[in-house]
Amino acid sequence: MAMNAARLRKIVVCKDLGSAMPLLTERDDLEVIRWTEDRPCDRAWLLENVVGASGIVVCFQDQVDRELVNAAGPSLRVVSTISVGYDHIDLKVMAEHKIQIGYTPDILTDAVADSAVMLALMASRRTGETTSFVKNNQWPVFNWMPFAFCGPQLSTTPFSPTRTVGFLGFGRIAHAVLARLAAFGITHCIYTPRPGAAPQPARDAQLQARHRLAALTPVDLPTLARASDVLFVLAPGGARTRHLVDAPFLRQMKATSVLVNNGRGSVVDSAALARALAEGWIWGAGLDVVDEEPEVTAAHPLVGEPRCVVIPHIGSATLETRAEMAGLTAQNVLAGVLGEPVPVALEY
Ligand code: DGY
Numbered sequence: 519m520a521m522n523a524a525r526l527r528k529i530v531v532c533k534d535l536g537s538a539m540p541l542l543t544e545r546d547d548l549e550v551i552r553w554t555e556d557r558p559c560d561r562a563w564l565l566e567n568v569v570g571a572s573g574i575v576v577c578f579q580d581q582v583d584r585e586l587v588n589a590a591g592p593s594l595r596v597v598s599t600i601s602v603g604y605d606h607i608d609l610k611v612m613a614e615h616k617i618q619i620g621y622t623p624d625i626l627t628d629a630v631a632d633s634a635v636m637l638a639l640m641a642s643r644r645t646g647e648t649t650s651f652v653k654n655n656q657w658p659v660f661n662w663m664p665f666a667f668c669g670p671q672l673s674t675t676p677f678s679p680t681r682t683v684g685f686l687g688f689g690r691i692a693h694a695v696l697a698r699l700a701a702f703g704i705t706h707c708i709y710t711p712r713p714g715a716a717p718q719p720a721r722d723a724q725l726q727a728r729h730r731l732a733a734l735t736p737v738d739l740p741t742l743a744r745a746s747d748v749l750f751v752l753a754p755g756g757a758r759t760r761h762l763v764d765a766p767f768l769r770q771m772k773a774t775s776v777l778v779n780n781g782r783g784s785v786v787d788s789a790a791l792a793r794a795l796a797e798g799w800i801w802g803a804g805l806d807v808v809d810e811e812p813e814v815t816a817a818h819p820l821v822g823e824p825r826c827v828v829i830p831h832i833g834s835a836t837l838e839t840r841a842e843m844a845g846l847t848a849q850n851v852l853a854g855v856l857g858e859p860v861p862v863a864l865e866y
Contacts, residue, residue, distance in 0.1 A: 532559035596854020605755035620850025626834035631694035637804025674703035684746025687753030743770035755782030792819035
């Protein structure tokens with residue numbers, strides 16, 4: 519039997535959680551208000567519906583700021599985001615109001631690492647150009663030539679026995695990428711540590727031994743730019759990382775290098791990258807995230823670049839991982855509104 523409306527705890531859901539929704543909707547002690555359209559949740563709808571909510575389910579497209587927290591009012595206990603990234607959440611405001619944050623680290627690590635390696639291969643082996651070539655009916659008139667459509671090889675070869683992989687952002691996903699690249703015979707790994715972070719020689723020695731690397735070294739940004747054959751951007755977004763990859767950075771990269779971004783679009787200056795590709799400062803780019811997303815159309819300069827492979831922020835989009843993420847997001851918000859410990863809570 520339905521409980522008195524006044525005793526129902528309200529949860530506003532900005533993203534449909536698919537098979538995990540019944541965890542919330544089948545309870546008679548919750549009122550679940552859902553954004554059901556197939557596009558990012560309208561801010562005005564959210565501000566109107568969040569009044570009196572105990573929990574909110576968001577994704578990285580929804581800004582969780584003072585305006586939203588004030589609109590919800592003092593009942594708000596938890597924000598559960600279906601993402602590992604949390605640069606869309608104002609941590610200062612959350613701390614002021616003692617609101618818990620649920621998020622989904624770890625379970626998406628492998629899916630994102632897989633897609634990072636995929637993008638590195640696609641960008642170096644010119645998949646954007648070659649798939650367009652076939653779609654444009656050019657294969658039948660193509661005179662196969664030894665050097666047509668060649669690109670730099672990701673794996674080492676007896677003739678090219680060293681390969682340096684660089685990481686801007688060296689957390690869990692970077693480590694999972696490195697593990698995959700060990701099979702490609704990568705010999706050297708460099709990364710830039712988070713500003714102010716203590717050096718981690720023991721961890722680095724362990725990673726180096728595990729992946730049989732000749733060297734694994736923390737470096738500064740200019741060295742990262744200059745020495746990487748493949749550079750993976752896996753840094754979080756926010757003011758501290760905004761446009762770290764800009765024109766001066768890109769100008770220092772090798773002409774045969776490939777840039778992959780699976781972190782946040784804001785870390786890479788799109789205009790500078792488009793110029794770097796058009797003028798051959800670097801070989802190619804594989805992007806899962808773009809600064810201007812989701813406003814990335816065929817007219818975007820990066821989409822028009824033949825050596826740029828762009829996919830629409832789907833690094834974690836496997837059937838298995840998204841189901842896990844949705845389940846955890848529902849569990850996190852449920853625990854938070856019931857006043858129980860949130861299963862995977864951000865420490866902040
Ligand atoms: C995240 O989790 O932060 C990704 O960007 C979306 O899967």
